[in-house]
Amino acid sequence: MDKNLKRMATMHRMQMTGLELFYRQGYYNTSIDDILKSLDLSKGAFYYHFQSKEEFFISIVQNLVFRKVYSMLIEPVEGKNNPLHAIEVCLDDALETAEHNHMDFGFVLANFMNEFNGRNPEIMKYLTDICKVWEVNLVTALQRGKTDGFVERHIDSEGVAAYIISSYFGIRTLMVGGNRKMMRYHYIQQLRNYFRSLSPVVIA
Amino acid sequence: MDKNLKRMATMHRMQMTGLELFYRQGYYNTSIDDILKSLDLSKGAFYYHFQSKEEFFISIVQNLVFRKVYSMLIEPVEGKNNPLHAIEVCLDDALETAEHNHMDFGFVLANFMNEFNGRNPEIMKYLTDICKVWEVNLVTALQRGKTDGFVERHIDSEGVAAYIISSYFGIRTLMVGGNRKMMRYHYIQQLRNYFRSLSPVVIA
DNA sequence: AAAATAACCGACCGCCTGGTCGGTTTAACG
DNA sequence: CGTTAAACCGACCAGGCGGTCGGTTATTTT
DSSP: OHHHHHHHHHHHHHHHHHHHHHHHHOSTTOOHHHHHHTTTOOHHHHHHHOSOHHHHHHHHIIIIIHHHHIIIIIHHHHSOSOHHHHHHHHHHHHHHHHHTTOOOHHHHHHHHHHHHTTTOHHHHHHHHHHHHHHHHHHHHHHHHHHHTTSSOTTSOHHHHHHHHHHHHHHHHHHHTTSOHHHHHHHHHHHHHHHHHTTSOOOOO | OHHHHHHHHHHHHHHHHHHHHHHHHOSTTOOHHHHHHTTTOOHHHHHHHOSOHHHHHHHHIIIIIHHHHIIIIIHHHHSOSOHHHHHHHHHHHHHHHHHTTOOOHHHHHHHHHHHHTTTOHHHHHHHHHHHHHHHHHHHHHHHHHHHTTSSOTTSOHHHHHHHHHHHHHHHHHHHTTSOHHHHHHHHHHHHHHHHHTTSOOOOO
């Protein structure tokens, strides 16, 4: 029983460090030895717990990336009244983590999608699936926003959701090579601009 | 004299094939032998013309990527009257190439920025520089649009430019794993939505 | 205490990588 | 022609890669 705990602990440690290095250096550019070195573990330990580098990565995507995307980008929007406002706050929070150069998991996702695109269809599927979950939840929130009077009725929710995700993925790519704080400010400002065009016109 | 021509031709051939493969498989995941194999050339030929893999890549960025970004994303906006409309048409054209799965160079740029971020500062600089040229030209176009009455005067041109580039980078990341044609349509539709919020209010 | 098994070690393998270098082919020129 | 240099060849190298495996240590179980 205690063994099972140790097993879980070690695997989790490996996955955390693995994600950190895969994120920073890329999957193909990070060797298993890199990960093991910063953990003071050996090849034997790795292949005792995981079948291959690929299976290891997939376990990271499902256990860490998916959960984090869900808790950071999906859940915070789910319950709220005004979806546009909730989305704005949520993305601003995510960009705050990004501003301090920590992993924000939306970017982790976008990064990996770029790396595996056309190179590993299986892994790609896991990533696009997460993306789709996010998209579907945005669409749901937007639709509910329509019935609640927070969102203009004739807008195309799928299009808006795709555009929101796009702009977020993109700003994260841009942020890496510039003034992060200013870019975050710019982004939220323009997102608000955009959202204004989706709000019902207030009849004075 | 003829020698010089041959030299240029071979180097260009290498650069074209190199870009194609780096784009499809990633820089770190593409070996020099990969490139040489599809060119029927040898290691000797490669290292006769280029000093290293890195220098080779930089020459590709400067000679091919930069020029193409300029001719496809910057020039088409430069001369036009209505900048918002010109940008829309330009990005739609770029997404058309993307829809048919060809290289659109905005995406090439975003892709490489993701791959080299935090891994190779020197290469990163070349890439962010291209990005900045694009951004500056967008800002210029937007400012001119203000004086010409096509763009609302109090908008933040820098913010808008960043947001446009962001959304474009992002949609290209999303396009790889979905219905390309529909995503292009969605994107342009929402871009137009966004641009409406930047246009001067028409007094009926 | 002994047996069993989970957890881990690290030398080793075959393969591929970026890069080198002595040699060969090709083509311009006197 | 012959000379000369540019263009190209391909065997080779050291190092790193993902992955294997026979062995050792730590922890339960009996």
